[in-house]
Amino acid sequence: MTSNSGPPPDVAASDPAPPGSAPPAADERVRKTSGLSRLLARPELGAIVGAGLVWLFFAIVAYDNNFVSWATTASILNRAAPLGILAVAVALLMIGGEFDLSIGSILGFAGMTIMVLITPSADGGFGWGVWPAILAALAISLLIGFFNGSLVIATKLPSFIITLATLFIFRGLTIALTRQFTNRTQLGNYDEASGAGLADALFATEITVFGASFRVAILWWIGVAALATFVLLKTRVGNWIFGAGGDANSARNVGVPVSRVKIGLFMTTAFAAFLVATIQAVQFNGADTLRGFGLEFQAIIAVVVGGTLLTGGYGSAIGASFGALIFAMVQQGIIITGVDGDWFQLFVGGVLVIAVIFNNYVRQQAAKR
Secondary structure, eight states: OOOOOSOOHHHHHTSOOOTTSOOOOOOTTSOOOOHHHHHHTOTTHHHHHHHHHHHHHHHHHTGGGTOSSHHHHHHHHHHHHHHHHHHHHHHHHHHTTOOOTTHHHHHHHHHHHHHHHHSOGGGTSOOOOHHHHHHHHHHHHHHHHHHHHHHHHHHOOOHHHHHHHHHHHHHHHHHHHHHHHHSOSEEEOGGGSTTHHHHHHHHSOEEEETTEEEETHHHHHHHHHHHHHHHHHHSHHHHHHHHHHHOHHHHHHTTOOHHHHHHHHHHHHHHHHHHHHHHHHHHTTEEETTTTTTHHHHHHHHHHHTTOOTTSSOOOHHHHHHHHHHHHHHHHHHHHHTOOTTHHHHHHHHHHHHHHHHHHHHHHHHHHO
């Protein structure tokens, strides 16, 4: 009986090729992408390039007016920080496929909540300390975010409509309740409340670098953007956000808790509005019922300029931050050059159109590679 001591034909065929032979052919089913293609596919590319071009434009046009200086840089970053915080949160929500037009109203409501609660009872307030008032404003803001998200999920109506309604609801409540308690629409003297010192250190500190004052809000902005970027790119929650915005039904079929994700994102935008409201109340020693008016649209524009799709499923927190930076550079550049501020709105509309066209072109080119 003859034994077969050699390997079966299929095993022998899998042995390494002898030296000098041609390498095995690459699997044609695996598509290789170049570094340039991966770069072009990044949503924030357009905003980064745009920010560089805007800075270069004003650096040339307003060079004699000290646009290129530490003082101007500080002014730009100080302007960009509040909008940047809001834009990062809005970017997460828009990537998740939803809108929040109520963040400006939540900002005003949270700021006035803090101020009414710390205003002495003799003036119509409640006489609370700063930190109980801040925590109460935080809880109310998160509750509003939960309400917005739950209403969108329960009614299945477009979030644009729901939050447009709550924009007016909470703006009206802010004005009506503030007048009811204090008979005013502006409240100040925050610094006279107990516990103001620690809040000042956290929300209103200024850091001087080469004679220019950089507000601590910039660090809050960087921290929020870094955390959002980490969540989007490195965590399971980030995958859920992209999935919920890209195709909610398919995401549900693979186990993504789409409803909870979206409610959480609405609470995130509400938290961002609360944070900006707190920073501004401490920094400006008071609040106004109309503070935050129009910021919801500026935040959405900054997010779109940053490369986030209006349809969801694509975008980045970094891009939204650069979108906010472009806003601030234009505002500061117009002031320095002495151009009539009325032209700012025209520029914003032009930048929005150009950014959408450019971002769409870049995505198309990346898809062809």
